[in-house]
Amino acid sequence: MKKFEGQMWLLLALLLAGAALALRLWLRRARDLPPGPWGLPVLGYLPWLDRLRPHETLAALALRYGPIFTVPMGGVTAVVLAEEALVRTALAREACSGRAPLYLTHGLMQGHGLICAEGPMWRDQRRLVAAALKNLGAVRSPGPRRDRLQERVCRGVRAFVQSVTEASRQQDGVVDPHAHLTEAVGNVVNSVVFGRTWAPDDPTWLWLQRIQDEGTKLIGVAGAINFLPFLRLLPQNGRAIRWLKEGQRSQHGLYAELVAEVRSGLGEADDQDDDGCGAPDNLLTAWLRESARRPDSPFYTDRQLHYLLADLFGAALDTTVTTLRWLLLFVAANPVAQERVHRELDAVLGGREPTLDDQAALPYTQATIMETQRIRSVTPLGIPHGVVEDTTLDGFRIPKGTMLVPLQWAIHMDPQRWDRPDEFRPERFLAEDETLLRPDGFIPFQTGKRMCVGDEWARMMLFLFSAGMLQRLQLSLPDGVEADLEGVCGITLTPKDQALRCVERQLRKK
Numbered sequence: 395m396k397k398f399e400g401q402m403w404l405l406l407a408l409l410l411a412g413a414a415l416a417l418r419l420w421l422r423r424a425r426d427l428p429p430g431p432w433g434l435p436v437l438g439y440l441p442w443l444d445r446l447r448p449h450e451t452l453a454a455l456a457l458r459y460g461p462i463f464t465v466p467m468g469g470v471t472a473v474v475l476a477e478e479a480l481v482r483t484a485l486a487r488e489a490c491s492g493r494a495p496l497y498l499t500h501g502l503m504q505g506h507g508l509i510c511a512e513g514p515m516w517r518d519q520r521r522l523v524a525a526a527l528k529n530l531g532a533v534r535s536p537g538p539r540r541d542r543l544q545e546r547v548c549r550g551v552r553a554f555v556q557s558v559t560e561a562s563r564q565q566d567g568v569v570d571p572h573a574h575l576t577e578a579v580g581n582v583v584n585s586v587v588f589g590r591t592w593a594p595d596d597p598t599w600l601w602l603q604r605i606q607d608e609g610t611k612l613i614g615v616a617g618a619i620n621f622l623p624f625l626r627l628l629p630q631n632g633r634a635i636r637w638l639k640e641g642q643r644s645q646h647g648l649y650a651e652l653v654a655e656v657r658s659g660l661g662e663a664d665d666q667d668d669d670g671c672g673a674p675d676n677l678l679t680a681w682l683r684e685s686a687r688r689p690d691s692p693f694y695t696d697r698q699l700h701y702l703l704a705d706l707f708g709a710a711l712d713t714t715v716t717t718l719r720w721l722l723l724f725v726a727a728n729p730v731a732q733e734r735v736h737r738e739l740d741a742v743l744g745g746r747e748p749t750l751d752d753q754a755a756l757p758y759t760q761a762t763i764m765e766t767q768r769i770r771s772v773t774p775l776g777i778p779h780g781v782v783e784d785t786t787l788d789g790f791r792i793p794k795g796t797m798l799v800p801l802q803w804a805i806h807m808d809p810q811r812w813d814r815p816d817e818f819r820p821e822r823f824l825a826e827d828e829t830l831l832r833p834d835g836f837i838p839f840q841t842g843k844r845m846c847v848g849d850e851w852a853r854m855m856l857f858l859f860s861a862g863m864l865q866r867l868q869l870s871l872p873d874g875v876e877a878d879l880e881g882v883c884g885i886t887l888t889p890k891d892q893a894l895r896c897v898e899r900q901l902r903k904k
């Protein structure tokens with residue numbers, strides 16, 4: 395009995411010594427990090443994070459703790475950056491070029507693809523995608539390649555206007571544009587990523603859209619599942635993860651078929667699918683050609699290609715469609731702004747289709763797009779980065795393994811920078827002489843080493859779709875309906891499904 399008691403005391407003493415050591419280490423670590431709220435053991439601050447609006451919880455903390463603060467999130471330490479200058483400084487650094495240690499990035503994607511890749515693999519795949527997009531015409535300066543990409547986007551705009559006006563005629567003028575946008579933007583993305591399009595009612599295409607839509611809703615960057623491994627054991631989370639993994643498997647199976655088709659055509663006619671300018675006319679072919687040139691490279695495996703295709707398809711479609719949905723909703727809810735866009739489009743275009751060469755002459759239309767991206771950041775928490783080696787920021791030590799959250803929401807809604815930030819006022823992006831302003835505090839594509847690789851192509855789609863849609867449509871809220879401008883936060887902040895009155899406009903000739 396005495397021996398047993400002795401062992402108990404020894405065990406207790408060891409436990410206490412261990413706990414004291416852990417507390418000392420934690421305190422030392424916490425002292426170096428930026429200040430921030432306390433959290434519960436294991437859970438950290440997660441119980442206080444609004445599940446539906448985590449960006450608002452963090453923006454409120456920024457008011458209390460300042461532009462850089464620490465939030466313990468389960469097993470992950472997050473440092474939140476709520477000021478544009480800090481975001482620029484951090485994201486320009488090699489030390490901050492990793493991805494946060496989330497289940498979403500490290501568990502589901504396992505470092506493959508591009509969005510979640512790190513180190514040499516990320517550098518190689520990013521260089522390839524950036525070069526291929528440039529060759530495809532995603533550039534600012536005019537030229538034959540840009541014209542060809544523009545024509546592909548314009549086909550999508552025409553398809554959207556036609557399908558939404560047809561639906562409007564059949565439904566007393568009231569349509570939810572969501573599915574029409576996904577269909578039209580989706581086929582532009584399909585043609586650029588895979589080199590093919592699908593008919594609107596093709597079951598494979600409908601399934602791909604559903605997988606994408608549900609997937610981005612199921613797991614957001616602030617979802618507790620990312621930070622607490624044991625939550626994956628709960629039945630409802632387990633079901634969601636099984637659904638995601640099953641969807642991923644079937645999606646990759648479909649990609650394998652597409653890849654086999656494109657690969658079989660590559661050898662026999664190497665330039666058959668070219669755009670006439672000597673470069674592949676889609677990203678899949680560009681990747682396959684590079685892989686044929688570098689058979690020994692560890693980065694060119696079919697597994698990596700499937701993850702990369704999913705990244706490109708998802709990143710391009712979800713963000714672009716979501717921005718355009720917010721734009722239609724805010725324009726419908728703001729008739730004065732809409733009237734001014736219509737006046738500008740009619741005066742400059744006189745009824746012909748908008749092109750990229752018209753951008754400079756349409757500053758208010760451009761300002762309307764930018765104001766949409768400001769007032770409803772599509773990625774309100776930004777896309778978090780991971781710190782890959784110890785660094786310092788604003789005098790604080792940020793250790794390797796920290797998650798960096800570039801809080802776009804706080805930056806885009808900062809009342810010090812934006813007068814009455816809750817109001818939709820495109821004119822805030824115009825100088826006194828009505829030329830377009832590009833304020834530093836506007837960072838929808840983030841900044842630095844990992845800044846959105848598709849930004850040029852995205853700006854092109856946003857401009858051509860917005861100008862083309864608004865030129866042809868008069869939008870308003872159906873009688874008795876109030877605009878719901880809150881949104882639902884998954885990986886992106888999306889509007890809730892909402893039908894709008896969409897009436898075809900009579901175009902005024904110049």
Ligand code: HEM
Binds near residue numbers: 509772846847849
């Ligand atoms: C309105 C449209 C878009 C918005 C608002 C947007 C926003 C963003 C943001 C905030 C990031 C994170 C950057 C970082 O981690 O620092 C990102 C990354 C990325 N975006 Fe976009 N994006 C858009 C369209 C596109 C398009 C059209 C593509 C197609 C190629 C694309 C592909 C990617 C990829 C592959 C990454 C990961 C880059 C990397 O990790 O190196 N995005 N985007």
